[in-house]
Each structure stands twice: as structure tokens, then as C-alpha cells.
Amino acid sequence: xPGTVCRVATLATVNDVTRVAVIGAAxxxxxxxxxxxxxxxxxxxxxxxxRGDELGDLAGADVAVELTVPDSSPGNVAHCVERGIHxxxxxxxxxxxxxxxxxxxxxxxxxxxxxxxxxxxxxxxxMMRFAEQAARFYxxxxxxxxxxxxxxxxPSGTAARTARLIGAARTDAGLGAVPDATTHDPGGARxxxxxxxxxxxxRLRGLVAHQEVxxxxxxxxxxxxxxxxDRASFMPGVIEGVRKVREHPGxxxxxxxYLGLGA
Ligand code: NAD
Numbered sequence: 011x012p013g014t015v016c017r018v019a020t021l022a023t024v025n026d027v028t029r030v031a032v033i034g035a036a037x038x039x040x041x042x043x044x045x046x047x048x049x050x051x052x053x054x055x056x057x058x059x060x061r062g063d064e065l066g067d068l069a070g071a072d073v074a075v076e077l078t079v080p081d082s083s084p085g086n087v088a089h090c091v092e093r094g095i096h097x098x099x100x101x102x103x104x105x106x107x108x109x110x111x112x113x114x115x116x117x118x119x120x121x122x123x124x125x126x127x128x129x130x131x132x133x134x135x136x137m138m139r140f141a142e143q144a145a146r147f148y149x150x151x152x153x154x155x156x157x158x159x160x161x162x163x164x165p166s167g168t169a170a171r172t173a174r175l176i177g178a179a180r181t182d183a184g185l186g187a188v189p190d191a192t193t194h195d196p197g198g199a200r201x202x203x204x205x206x207x208x209x210x211x212x213r214l215r216g217l218v219a220h221q222e223v224x225x226x227x228x229x230x231x232x233x234x235x236x237x238x239x240d241r242a243s244f245m246p247g248v249i250e251g252v253r254k255v256r257e258h259p260g261x262x263x264x265x266x267x268y269l270g271l272g273a
Contacts, residue, residue, distance in 0.1 A: 030252055031057035031071035031095075033086050034078035039100060039241055043075050046245035053252060065089050073252050076101055080163055084108050087124060091115050096123045098251035100130055100244070102167035104263075113261050123255040127265040128167035130247030134221065135266045137236040138168070141223040142175040144234065146183035150226035151176055152201070156212040157219055164211035168221060170204050171264070176223070177205025218243075 030047045034040035035058030047055045057069035061078070065086065068074055073096045076086050080103025090097045091112075104112075104126050116122060129135060145151065153176075155169035165173075188207065192200050201210040219238040224231060238244065247265050254268045266272045 027052055027054050028252065029054050029056040029070060029072045031055075031059060031068035031074045033059045033065070033068075033074055033076045034061075034082075034101070036060040037077055039077040039244065040075075042241045042245060043077055043248050046249055047075070047252070050249050050252075053249070067093060068095060071095055073098060073255055075248060075252060079103075084111070087112060088115060091119055091122050091124065094119065094122055096255040097125070098248065098255050099124065099126045100248065102128065102163050104128075104167070109261065109263065116261055121259055123258045124261050125251045125255050125258065125265065125268070126261070126263045127247065127251055128171045128263075129219075130244035130251070130265060131219070131236065131238050132247060132269070133236045133243070134168055134219075134238065135247075135264070135269065135271060137221065137223065137234050138172050138175055139266065139271050140234050141172055141225075142179050144223075144225050144232060145176040145179035146185065148225035148227045148232065149185070150188050150224075151180075151207055152188075152224045153204075153207060153209045154212065154222045154224070155209070155219075156214060156217050156221070158217050159213040159215055161213065164213075165202055165204065165209045166211070166219070166221070168219075169209050169211070172221065172223060173204035173207035173209050176207050180206075 030053050032040050032043050035044050044055055044058050047053045056071050059065060074090045076083055076097055076099040078086060078101050080101060083101035087097050087099055153169050153173050155166045157166060201208040218240060221236055223234045250268060251265055
């Protein structure tokens with residue numbers, strides 16, 4: 011019901027139960043996250059918040075899962091941090107300026123943990139790690155992300171992060187710009203550039219979330235590909251984030267840091 015937080019459960023909290031609120035509960039990811047929280051051991055769904063609902067104290071949640079839209083996400087996260095609620099964020103659009111603002115807010119709340127997870131799928135995290143490792147060996151690289159056509163932002167957070175990781179690895183290895191003789195591209199056919207890496211976005215009915223990283227060297231190509239066929243693929247990562255966010259006060263960007271796969 012708009013205007014109030016939907017209180018899903020008001021049972022007394024047992025010490026070892028983590029109370030979880032899902033913000034964006036009416037969305038595709040949010041509704042899947044509500045189901046995942048409800049069926050996870052040791053987690054209790056205490057609030058499911060849709061657009062127009064007041065956040066309030068999120069029915070006493072310990073952890074909020076934030077799965078909305080880029081314009082709403084920073085305000086929702088700030089609201090939670092202010093109230094000492096840990097947050098697991100899957101919404102994309104967290105650029106450097108937004109991350110910096112969040113970091114300064116968290117400096118005043120050193121007990122609170124926020125995880126910004128551009129991708130919850132374990133396979134996607136491995137894809138990023140493998141791409142980062144391969145980057146220094148190849149002269150050419152391009153990232154192609156493919157999603158359903160209802161996605162509002164491009165490129166995807168995963169593609170942008172992959173490109174940044176590759177860009178940093180190339181810089182560390184002393185590699186220059188990717189070779190590209192294009193001088194005439196009025197329609198932007200060569201894609202966007204993220205840290206110098208060309209990134210292409212495909213929007214196609216029937217897809218969920220997919221990405222390829224193409225590495226080219228003389229006489230060879232390496233393709234690293236990950237496919238999420240169903241939003242269920244994100245849920246083990248969401249649940250892992252909810253379980254671990256309290257152990258990681260401050261800002262963490264990337265679920266890999268909770269999985270022993272961080273740099
Ligand atoms: P969606 O459009 O289906 O759902 C978003 C929901 O958020 C909508 O119901 C909308 O009404 C609601 N909303 C907007 N502002 C709100 C607010 N202030 N309070 C409460 N609800 C609000 O989108 P989706 O497919 O569920 O994706 C949600 C976000 O998660 C997007 O940013 C998407 O890119 C991202 N995403 C992340 C991952 C990941 O692994 N990190 C995976 C898939 C999608």
C-alpha cells in the first residue's frame with residue numbers, strides 16, 4: 011500500500027536471525043530477492059518497500075537490500091546509513107561522485123556496512139576476475155554486454171566495472187590505447203569508451219543479463235563469456251551479501267571482496 015512500509019513480519023527478533031528489508035520489492039529483482047530472503051535460513055523478511063512507500067525505520071531491519079533505479083538508490087542508501095541499517099545495493103548507476111558522497115557519509119557511521127554489488131552472479135564475478143587477469147596479455151579488447159530491453163541504463167554496471175578493471179590492468183602493464191584506425195563514426199558504431207575500452211550494449215527481448223569480453227592478439231582471440239538466464243542466478247550473491255555485510259563496515263564495492271576474490 012503506497013505511503014507506508016509493508017510490514018511483512020512483526021515477530022520478536024531472535025538474536026541469530028537477521029531482519030531484512032527489501033527496497034524495490036515490486037521490481038523484477040526485488041520480488042526475487044523477497045522470495046530468496048524468505049527461504050534463506052537465519053533471515054527474516056520484515057519489510058518489502060515499493061515506490062511511494064515511506065522508508066521510515068524499515069520495520070527495524072538490520073540489513074536492507076536496495077534494488078530500485080539509479081535516481082532513487084543514493085537517497086535510499088543514505089536514509090538507511092543515517093539510521094544505522096547495513097545495506098546491500100544491486101542498483102546500478104553508482105559513479106565516482108556518488109560513491110565519494112557515500113564514503114563521506116559512512117565516515118560518520120563507522121559501524122555501518124554498505125556493499126555496492128554491480129553484479130551478484132558468482133559467474134559474472136569470476137568473468138571480471140578472469141578478464142582482469144587476461145588484460146595484460148592482449149593488445150585488443152572489447153566488452154559486449156547484452157540485456158533485456160527494459161533495462162534503463164547503458165552500459166551495464168558490470169560492463170563498466172569490467173572495462174575499468176581491464177583499463178587499470180593495461181595501465182599497470184604499460185599497454186597503450188587499444189588499436190583502432192576508425193576516423194569516421196558519426197553514429198557511434200564503435201561503442202562507448204570506458205577507461206579507453208570500447209563497450210557495446212545490446213538490448214534484445216528474451217535476454218536476461220549476458221556479457222562477453224573479447225581479447226585479441228596476433229593470430230588469436232580469447233572470449234570470456236557469462237550468461238545469467240534467470241534472475242535466480244543473482245540470489246546466492248544477494249544472500250551472501252546480506253549475511254556478510256555487517257562484518258564489513260564502511261563501503262565495499264564488488265561482492266568479490268566478500269568471496270575471497272578481491273584484488
Ligand atoms: P525493475 O524496474 O523491475 O524494478 C525497479 C523497482 O524499483 C520498480 O518496481 C520501481 O517502482 C522501484 N522503485 C523505484 N524507486 C523506488 C523507491 N524510491 N523506493 C522503492 N522502490 C522504488 O528493475 P530490476 O530489473 O528489478 O532492476 C533493479 C536494479 O537492479 C536496476 O538498477 C538493475 O540494473 C539492477 N540489477 C542489478 C543486478 C546485480 O546483480 N547487481 C542484476 C540485475 C539488475
